[in-house]
Amino acid sequence: MSGFNEANTIEEAIRDRLSALPGNNWAFIHGADLPREAQDVLIGSWLKDALCRLNSDIDKDPEKADEVIYKLRGVLVEARHSGLVRANELFTEWLRGEKSMPLGKDGEHITINLIDYDDHSKNHYVVSQQVPSMGAKNAFFDLVLYVNGIPLVVGEVKTPVRMAISWQDGASDFMGGDKYYWANQSSFFVPNLLCFATEGKTFAYGAVNAGFKHWMPWHKTTDGDEIPQNMNTVLTSAERLLEPQTLLELLQSFALYSATKLPNSNVIKRIKLLPRYPQYEAAKQIVERVKSGEIRKGLIWHFQGSGKSLLMLYAAKMLKADPDLKNPTVVVVVDRVDLDSQINTTFDNADVKNVTPVKSCKQLSKQLKHDSRNVLVTTIFKFDDVEIDENNKDGLNPRENIIVLVDEAHRTQEGMLGEKMRWALPNAYFFGLTGTPISGLERNTFRLFGADQDQGRYMNRYSYKQSIRDEATLPVKFEPRLAELRVDQEAIDKEFDALAEANNLTEEEKTQLSQKAGKLAHLLKAPKRMEAIADDIQEHFTSHVEPKGLKAMVVVYDREACVLMYDLLTKRFGEGTCEVVMNLSQGGIDDETDENGHPKKKASDWVKWDALGLPLDKLAFKRWQAIDASSTHQEKVLDQYRDSSDPLKVLIVTAKLLTGFDAPICYCMYLDKPLRDHTLLQAMCRTNRLYDDSKRHGLIIDYLGVFENLAKALAYDPKEIEGVVDQLGKYKDEVPVALEKCLALFEGVDRTVGGYEGLIAAQERLASNEVRDLFAAQFNVLKKLWEALTPDPFLAPYQRDYRWLAQVYDSVRPVGGLGSLIWQALGPETIRLIHQYTDIDQIRDDLDELVMDADSLFTLSEAEQKRRGKRLEISLIAKVRHKSGDPRYVELGKRLERLREQYEAGVISSINWLKELLEAARETVQLDNGANDDDKIVEDNKLALSELFKEVRNDQTPQIISRIVDDIDKIVKATRFPGWQNTTAGDREMKQVLRKTLLKYQLHRDAELFDKAYAYISEHY
Template identity: 45%
Template structure:
């Protein structure tokens, strides 16, 4: 009598409180985090609706053609997975032979019809899924079907698709153990800016990596490297791993230390962790705060930067301090990294990065990787796999040749004439020629600035604006940033366009021009610009930067980067992947199909180099095996052409 009314109230709340808030409350109940006091007893005890420790003690049932709802308003669900009589998974199936119907129709049926018309059935839901036999996608209650993802394994070939991929997804995701693991360990609820809630469930690489970190700690391991492609959710991965470690008594009440190397990343991670309600969260913003937290033996999650370890000495020698270092390829090798390890001599260190480095000075693999792991990597999620999964979008590169060029012959003639008139020595000629040929001198030419800005607006107006996406302009240096802002704004006004721009750069130095004072932003002002940029109905339309926001800036609405600055290696890789996030504009309904880099500076070769995987065993980059690629291409082309057997292709 004490339990049933509570369960009934939680279920019915889906129709009154909203599906996601009711689902969050029901999730607490299902996890056993709610207590009840039975009649005739003095103590509150946990309410256990599911036995997570002994799975065989639960009843698992699969039903098809399940009908639910009042007479005349029934809904029929193709497949339902029940645990102890509670519907935890709903699956919609579509025919594989009708080309006009796909898994997405099934996903939209669930998200837009069934969950809206019968929210109480979905109040205890862990996940929903849809398949047409050719693709299998899953999502969370309240999540639009377009945002559902694919499940899989990083151990399978990334190109696995069709029915084999569907079968593999079902085998991996829809087991009792995995469904209950998602419920217990990998479900979070995020507060949204409008005051609502959004349910977050994991991608499979996040599950694999979090479980690998957890297992490594339990096994007594001291380190591990997580190499996941940019934009695939490393912040949430750290959150999931932290929860697993904190909730496991075998770890012994750990301290989870999240170490970053920039203040804006601290703010970003703190915001994400707080909005999803991670427990016992502390931000150590100063050296004193970090020292106090660790010397006081604080348990829970502590977020800080690596710079707070400078000259702090030994802070804590416990071995259940687990350090997760984001962007592990930066600032970790050298004095700061040594000081951090000296401060925590028995801690376990896990590095997370999308761009590990291996050169003559640095080796992310050997710093964080365990030699027993293949290639020194505990878990890897590649760019190719991410794109195939739909976790990120491909990034295309387009070279634009503006209608502006130097007449080298005329320039040389004018230079020689000037040098003769001034009676310059050979040494003076060399010095002047070096200065005249400096790349900045060429890029600052007013005619070129105008030509590039005109082309940016032409391109953006024709290809990006109609989709409701935004762009970022990367200039050579701060002087070029200011020049581009002025010229873009002039052209926008001249053309009577509705676009707006914003500059984000470091300013306020003693040698900076006085008119740059307006570019000096507080941290809050910079955060406000980034927040407005991420909204489809507010400006700025174009961000203009040179160094800031090239790494660690998460803006799914950004589809294009206009690149007019030579970048190299991991910096270039991180910059161009700003455009790789999935996004659907809520106003236009347009889905981002790809990111785009518009190259004005000629970095094609550098991009190719940046995309090559680093070799843990040697400095430099791994060479491309052209023979192997040619053999793979021949195999693939034969498979493709086999589809056209019997058709005259001449």
């Protein structure tokens, strides 16, 4: 019985499933049988056949195909100079048929077609297994999909029969570690469309250079909320994503390249974006519906934070690119200025062509009347100046190939602005996108955008539960606070209605009285109440939010409350830590706003603000005016907020930023404003964006009891809102259960025993990978609960047991190799607890004392050998953790993991295990004693190179020598690989990079200099 492993289970299963697809399926050829050499990225013979098949001018003269292939091979090496993403972008232009060469009659430029997107049967599809590749480090890729000899997809699979192995271990082979394919095999990934990883239970795909949080599952929105984690699910995902039609659609229409700013810096980097499956589905449905012409509207209901901006971008690009639509106009409509800015930024960063940001009502009318065929991005308010002419049925533009994409389609569409937009474009298609549809009598998103032909009146639905399951968004928790300061709004409303009835007030009089009296406003802004809330925010933020490295928003009743809260929190946190973002330039502080933050009446200036006697100086007023008036200034403030290193930690708002604002670092919202329905749901979703491991969920601190009756507050079907937001208190019920599950694994272990004896006793209960993996899974559940509640006093009775479990967990946590990723890094609160209370004395720096003479080993009993080995292993692993940033210690960690597995599997005896540990200990002591040796070697290399240059150059050269030497040192280190001197490819490549470096300084013609430099590099690198 051979048992189960990655090769004979999931790897072969995916291979067989793909090769059995009907129609244009994948033919299987093993990697060893491919017509290529290990250093080849493209399979030249297949690519040449495709070039002749798909290009009539090349078919007449097949030698022209060699010119194209030569050009493509030049793009492959671009990754070393421009970076992998940029090289990938350049090759994608070739794959999409966007490049030409002078290969036609009389040297005429012709478009080069590498793939046929219209007739998929004309392409050649091959799935290959265990494909060898030569690079900086040689590799074997588990699965590679070739289209016309071009490797578009690479997959890494891991064993499905070990709990601690996840798809992330496969993904990490691309991203870093020992294999680090994207760096060590960069040329192979220049043509890459996507990579995938699986361990037979879950499946994820990602673009080149994507981090873990950007790897995604591939399902269908119709699959429902619950999807089992098993091999059938993986095979279904693989079949759906990797079928030729889907891959070619993704390549042709969905792979995007965008600019993004690196966190904590002003560095702009290029990234590749691939769609999530809901974006892919909905964008395709929009295009198909427009092309069919039968139904002229549709509702896309995707939960907040799941990427509607990108969905509109994909749809707009596809609509513009489809020749059957005859160059349509696409109008993207939002209902807030900040959303307008966000959409424009999304389109700009992705370099979408022919996008026109509409700046004014006049410009909008002009663009529509003059039949603009661009992508127009506008706010609904720019339709305000449109005058409806009942006698004119053609509006501003009656053309039928106008497609309107309305973001946040639940707002402003039912009123006059919506009517004006529909009159202006009477024959347009209207698609509404929302995470929070409204189904009321007066305002009904389903009636406005939902087609009768669509089941449920929505065209595509991506639910909250699906987005959480897919890790597209985070769950949101809430915690009620300060019950004694709650305002009973219902009681106030009831009292007010009774007062109005007793005085026979008309509705108009009731409204006027309500506005003047402002009872709720007065109660909410009572000085003592505001002080108490500010104190609570300071205490909670300092203890729960700041230690995680995250930030917060405070939502208050109105703009006056913004000013008051700013003053209170600035006194508590310090200058520069808080900022207000609110409407200022359009109205005064006491002017009412509608639910979207737009002033109901114009008014006011500094005089009116000053007359209120608020704690606000003119400087702050002008600064907030600038933030409000200038999108550039506002974006600068928001960039500061998104930057984890910037002291700005709290944003204070009343209406702005409650929709469309995307700041993953925002973890906590302090809510002191009565919100309801879609406005409440949108506001709380400011906290549900993915960040890093310190953020497991979003948190709402509720000062008004908004969440006490969630069904009423959100006004949705209880089935729809189930699980949308949970009370944090539920975690408290789960802590003792999770703790007991962990402790059950150590039944009989005396937890009062410290030192090596106590730790070894605990470790002996985790004797196998299976039990250790079970402990890891159970402790991670406990850790998430613990860190969500810390520093709640509720945890005090459990702290001793939790600390003990955390120390045991840390002592057996893998320090390298497979399975280390599921043992996620300890959170900041847990690390602080371990450091603060570490009372196990196994972490010591006297390893040289523990290194015994090998001759004395044979005098030890078997039990003593085992005990000494365990003790030494504990010290070594502690040392490795302490030096985790040093790659030499990382290798040592992997070696210790292999030794542990061999010993536990019975492959080596306890004495041989101890011998190996002693050898590792000696090497560790040597590393410690010579910690700076590598730096010395590097410096010696540079000094020797400098002397070499001085030897062959004249006296005028030395001032640039240091620059030349640095350049050579960097490029040689980046290019070299073990044994490169003994390979033809390595020799050729190293000579090329040396010549290029010398060319930079016009020294490339100096043969003596080149020969000496190359001889030195061969010897020392």
